[in-house]
Structures are given as structure tokens and as C-alpha cells.
Amino acid sequence: MAFDQLSKKLSDKEVLVFLDLEGTQFSHDPIEIGLVTYQKKDNLFIEEKLFTYQSYIKAKDKIGKVVSNLTGITKDLLLEKGKTKQTVLKEIINLLRPYSKKNFIAYGEQDLKMLKHFITDESFTSDYINHIAKNYFDFHLYLASLISDNKSKSPSLSKLAELFEVSNSNAHESLSDAQVLADIYQEFIKDEENTVAILKSFYPDVDEERMRKLL
Numbered sequence: 001m002a003f004d005q006l007s008k009k010l011s012d013k014e015v016l017v018f019l020d021l022e023g024t025q026f027s028h029d030p031i032e033i034g035l036v037t038y039q040k041k042d043n044l045f046i047e048e049k050l051f052t053y054q055s056y057i058k059a060k061d062k063i064g065k066v067v068s069n070l071t072g073i074t075k076d077l078l079l080e081k082g083k084t085k086q087t088v089l090k091e092i093i094n095l096l097r098p099y100s101k102k103n104f105i106a107y108g109e110q111d112l113k114m115l116k117h118f119i120t121d122e123s124f125t126s127d128y129i130n131h132i133a134k135n136y137f138d139f140h141l142y143l144a145s146l147i148s149d150n151k152s153k154s155p156s157l158s159k160l161a162e163l164f165e166v167s168n169s170n171a172h173e174s175l176s177d178a179q180v181l182a183d184i185y186q187e188f189i190k191d192e193e194n195t196v197a198i199l200k201s202f203y204p205d206v207d208e209e210r211m212r213k214l215l
Contacts, residue, residue, distance in 0.1 A: 020177035025064020034174030058082035
């Protein structure tokens with residue numbers, strides 16, 4: 001296993017937090033968050049699952065039919081089970097408090113944009129979202145850098161799960177998508193040759209030499 005560039009980004013981390021958010025259709029106000037948190041070994045591999053977390057989040061804006069159809073989240077569901085952003089963030093902070101040297105891994109920059117909706121007048125919200133931003137690793141952007149200079153060429157999370165033969169039966173459920181990302185990550189780092197072969201099967205024109213340098 002090589003993955004030199006990935007090791008530089010993650011080698012000093014002790015805990016990896018895989019996260020996913022769902023948001024409203026037009027304003028992207030978060031309406032659900034899922035976290036799957038793992039202890040990381042000395043190398044890139046993850047081992048013990050420390051905890052999972054899922055919550056629905058109250059939103060001021062309309063969810064939108066497209067999002068409701070994809071996620072199953074409705075206005076009534078948020079009224080019944082949704083929590084305020086401050087409550088959700090406090091719960092996440094309390095769960096993560098015992099662990100140092102964390103990295104937050106998501107698939108796409110949209111999740112970080114949605115996390116910034118958590119910033120309120122309470123000072124702790126701004127501080128912790130800034131902490132996440134400083135330790136945020138966009139696996140989608142990393143993958144795009146391997147394939148080309150155009151980040152739009154990265155496959156969807158569902159397609160990536162298919163390529164790496166990871167079960168993805170509950171797409172667009174935040175906790176499920178966070179777990180899928182963790183499973184993809186584990187398969188991705190198992191063997192460089194296999195990872196290169198999988199990516200080349202989907203992107204036959206990729207510059208293999210360049211990809212290996214950036215892995």
C-alpha cells in the first residue's frame with residue numbers, strides 16, 4: 001500500500017468522522033445529519049467503530065418535492081423529530097469531546113456549505129464549525145484530482161459504491177450514506193493496484209502516471 005498523498009493528509013489523525021448531510025432543495029438548509037466515527041490505525045486503515053449519530057434538523061425553508069422524494073423527509077417528520085441546529089451541534093460536540101486529532105471526511109463540498117448553516121449567534125457554533133472546516137477532507141475533490149483537473153468528473157457516491165462493490169441499499173439517508181463513504185474509503189485504501197484498476201475501468205483515458213503520483 002502506498003497512497004503517499006493521502007497519508008500526508010491523514011497520517012497524524014487518530015479519529016476519522018465520516019459525515020453526510022441532507023438539505024432543503026433550494027436554500028440547502030440542513031434537515032438531516034449522519035456521522036460514523038472510527039478509530040484510525042497507525043496507517044490509513046480504520047478499525048474500531050466508536051459511535052454513530054443521526055438526527056433530523058428543523059428548517060425554516062420548504063424542503064422541496066425533489067428532496068422529499070429522494071430522502072423521505074417531510075415537513076411533518078421534521079416537526080415531530082427535528083431538533084434545533086444548536087441542539088444537534090451540542091450533541092455532536094459532546095460525543096466527539098473525548099477524542100483528539102479528528103478529521104471529518106465527506107463526499108463533496110456541499111456538506112461543508114450546509115454545516116455553515118449551523119452558525120448562530122451563540123459563539124460556540126462558529127468556533128466548532130471553523131474547527132470542522134480546518135479538518136475537513138473532501139473525498140470527492142480528492143478523487144477528482146486523481147482523475148483530472150475537473151472536479152465535476154468525479155462519480156457520484158452511489159456509482160463509487162458500485163465500483164468498489166460496497167452495499168448501498170439506503171441512498172440519501174444521512175447515516176447510511178456516511179457508512180457507505182466509510183466502507184468505500186476502507187476498500188479504496190486496501191490495495192493501490194486494485195484502486196488504480198477500478199478507476200481506470202471507469203475512466204479509461206485517465207493519466208495513470210499522474211494518478212499514482214497524486215494517490
